[in-house]
Amino acid sequence: MTDAPANAARPQEFETVLSGSDKTVANFDTQTRTPVEKVQHFLHSNPAAVPLIVLIASLVVFAVLVGGKFFSAFSMTLILQQVAIVGVIGAAQTLVVLTAGIDLSVGAIMVLSSVVMGQFTFRYGLPPVLSILCGFGVGALCGWINGTLVARVKLPPFIVTLGMWQIILATNFLYSANETIRSQDIEAQAPILQLFGDTFKVGNAVFTYGVIAMVLLVLLLWYVLNHTAWGRHVYAIGDDPAAAELAGVRVKHTLVSVYVIAGLICSLGGWLLIGRIGSVSPTAGQFANIESITAVVIGGISLFGGRGSILGMLFGALIVGVFSLGLRLIGTDPQWTYLLIGTLIIVAVAVDQWIRKVAG
Amino acid sequence: MSIEPLLTARGLVKRYGRVTALNQADFDLYPGEILAVIGDNGAGKSSLIKAISGAVTPDEGEIRLDGKPVQFRSPIEARAAGIETVYQNLALSPALSIADNMFLGREIRKPGFMGKWLRMLDRAAMEKRARDKLSELGLMTIQNIGQAVETLSGGQRQGVAVARAAAFGSKMIILDEPTAALGVKESRRVLELILDVKRRGLPIVLISHNMPHVFEVADRIHIHRLGRRLCVIDPKQYTMSDAVAFMTGAKTPPEELIAA
Numbered sequence: 001m002t003d004a005p006a007n008a009a010r011p012q013e014f015e016t017v018l019s020g021s022d023k024t025v026a027n028f029d030t031q032t033r034t035p036v037e038k039v040q041h042f043l044h045s046n047p048a049a050v051p052l053i054v055l056i057a058s059l060v061v062f063a064v065l066v067g068g069k070f071f072s073a074f075s076m077t078l079i080l081q082q083v084a085i086v087g088v089i090g091a092a093q094t095l096v097v098l099t100a101g102i103d104l105s106v107g108a109i110m111v112l113s114s115v116v117m118g119q120f121t122f123r124y125g126l127p128p129v130l131s132i133l134c135g136f137g138v139g140a141l142c143g144w145i146n147g148t149l150v151a152r153v154k155l156p157p158f159i160v161t162l163g164m165w166q167i168i169l170a171t172n173f174l175y176s177a178n179e180t181i182r183s184q185d186i187e188a189q190a191p192i193l194q195l196f197g198d199t200f201k202v203g204n205a206v207f208t209y210g211v212i213a214m215v216l217l218v219l220l221l222w223y224v225l226n227h228t229a230w231g232r233h234v235y236a237i238g239d240d241p242a243a244a245e246l247a248g249v250r251v252k253h254t255l256v257s258v259y260v261i262a263g264l265i266c267s268l269g270g271w272l273l274i275g276r277i278g279s280v281s282p283t284a285g286q287f288a289n290i291e292s293i294t295a296v297v298i299g300g301i302s303l304f305g306g307r308g309s310i311l312g313m314l315f316g317a318l319i320v321g322v323f324s325l326g327l328r329l330i331g332t333d334p335q336w337t338y339l340l341i342g343t344l345i346i347v348a349v350a351v352d353q354w355i356r357k358v359a360g
Numbered sequence: 361m362s363i364e365p366l367l368t369a370r371g372l373v374k375r376y377g378r379v380t381a382l383n384q385a386d387f388d389l390y391p392g393e394i395l396a397v398i399g400d401n402g403a404g405k406s407s408l409i410k411a412i413s414g415a416v417t418p419d420e421g422e423i424r425l426d427g428k429p430v431q432f433r434s435p436i437e438a439r440a441a442g443i444e445t446v447y448q449n450l451a452l453s454p455a456l457s458i459a460d461n462m463f464l465g466r467e468i469r470k471p472g473f474m475g476k477w478l479r480m481l482d483r484a485a486m487e488k489r490a491r492d493k494l495s496e497l498g499l500m501t502i503q504n505i506g507q508a509v510e511t512l513s514g515g516q517r518q519g520v521a522v523a524r525a526a527a528f529g530s531k532m533i534i535l536d537e538p539t540a541a542l543g544v545k546e547s548r549r550v551l552e553l554i555l556d557v558k559r560r561g562l563p564i565v566l567i568s569h570n571m572p573h574v575f576e577v578a579d580r581i582h583i584h585r586l587g588r589r590l591c592v593i594d595p596k597q598y599t600m601s602d603a604v605a606f607m608t609g610a611k612t613p614p615e616e617l618i619a620a
């Protein structure tokens with residue numbers, strides 16, 4: 001290097017032509033994409049589209065196979081009633097999975113909350129509304145413990161919630177002494193506990209308040225995830241927590257809030273559960289955690305975090321509901337439902353991987 | 361010099377297990393200047409600016425901003441103090457859009473009821489400001505401001521990160537190899553932007569391996585070697601070969617520079 005310092009403070013010779021460079025935003029003819037690429041691109045920017053298409057397709061298939069009995073307002077709303085709880089717990093699961101976590105304790109939190117709501121009313125004579133608030137408090141506390149262990153102690157979410165699942169379930173059995181509160185007693189003394197089981201009719205369609213609550217919850221969370229800063233931070237954390245931290249997201253704080261909100265949503269699920277089964281039973285809802293993960297995965301939400309839409313989870317839950325009812329009406333062995341759902345889970349993840357190649 | 365430095369660091373030490381990244385490093389940044397930081401790979405340049413910007417907490421040493429000791433526990437605190445940083449790994453969220461990334465952590469909300477009570481983001485306002493900043497940087501090949509960052513080329517991503525820092529820095533801007541992946545035109549724009557920011561009165565820390573660029577824009581050059589500041593040189597009094605010789609250990613800098 002022989003350049004004298006005097007002429008250093010000047011652009012390089014080859015850079016002088018830059019004054020003539022293009023000043024407009026680039027614009028390309030997008031028709032050059034192949035149809036397959038277009039589909040891939042569409043699915044990449046609309047993560048809930050795949051489960052929606054599968055949902056519509058399965059409705060059509062069962063309508064053809066079963067006939068009018070299936071495609072009636074009555075059976076459609078029956079499906080909604082059956083997926084209400086999975087939809088609510090799936091919403092909680094969605095929040096956690098979007099942060100690249102997983103929550104195995106959702107079902108246990110739901111059951112413990114419902115037991116607290118029932119026992120506080122019947123064992124301690126608390127006003128039912130207060131007992132319900134206590135149930136929410138217990139859900140928030142469980143979520144806070146999960147969140148703190150994940151975000152601040154930095155333990156893997158799988159391990160934390162696997163442990164908490166056992167701890168909460170055991171607490172639930174020890175506290176309730178395995179005792180069920182009968183439906184008639186609740187109906188007589190604390191009907192508000194069964195609120196979400198109450199139905200109303202629109203023509204032949206039968207809705208429960210639980211169904212309405214589930215749909216409103218999903219829509220609310222969709223808004224929060226897509227149109228508020230907190231929602232964007234949830235996605236950023238699932239994407240790359242280190243980058244999110246450097247870019248100015250309060251990662252630990254947000255993670256804890258995600259688990260607390262998930263816990264609160266599980267408590268709402270516990271309240272719905274009382275409405276659904278009528279009684280308060282410590283042994284109810286055993287499979288809620290697996291069912292919620294199934295809805296999330298079929299709904300196209302990536303288990304690696306940061307990708308997917310909560311609407312997809314709702315469609316995923318409905319797909320499971322359609323398969324269960326459809327196959328039951330056809331009269332097959334219920335094992336066929338599990339076989340098909342299992343296949344769907346694997347296909348959903350394969351499709352997710354394929355769509356993500358757009359980024360590459 | 362009679363002017364007080366804006367930011368000083370004394371005796372910074374940072375160890376990662378058995379690796380020492382910073383070994384009693386000093387640092388001074390004066391108001392309104394462009395300070396280049398050069399050094400071999402692994403010399404500890406990124407570690408130095410991470411300690412300054414709150415991304416890592418130094419094990420020892422003291423940092424003063426405007427003469428007052430500061431201890432940033434996170435990049436958010438440093439940003440609140442007006443220190444904006446483009447990290448070497450860019451710190452972008454791949455699945456989020458360009459606009460979402462530029463405003464991450466300081467989103468604009470809609471005015472009135474929607475923003476105050478429903479906390480709704482003002483996408484239109486954020487996208488417009490993001491587009492303006494990118495155009496200022498000459499990143500005209502970005503077609504859709506709502507597109508996910510993962511669909512951008514490496515250089516475009518770097519442009520987004522630089523635009524973010526330039527849009528928000530109010531006290532100083534730190535750029536860790538901002539042109540490493542950029543094309544000729546885009547690098548030139550970043551250099552112009554750096555000079556522009558300087559005209560606005562903000563000091564800049566520029567880490568770069570590109571000697572012509574460093575010598576073109578820098579007022580002073582901080583040479584980093586083996587985890588500490590070896591010396592500070594004036595680019596008008598030394599050649600690029602001198603700088604490279606000092607930074608690689610081929611030549612020892614004169615005594616009076618080491619004292620500085």
Ligand SMILES: Nc1ncnc2c1ncn2[C@@H]1O[C@H](COP(=O)(O)OP(=O)(O)OP(=O)(O)O)[C@@H](O)[C@H]1O
Nearest residue numbers: 376379380381399400401402403404405406407408
């Ligand atoms: N997170 C980390 N964990 C462990 N060691 C690290 C970490 N970050 C940096 N180091 C070590 O600290 C030393 C200095 O690294 P640093 O990134 O500061 O170098 P640099 O001067 O920025 O290099 P380059 O020019 O390659 O960017 C290196 O030896 C590196 O291995």
Ligand SMILES: [Mg+2]
Nearest residue numbers: 405406448536
């Ligand atoms: Mg570096």
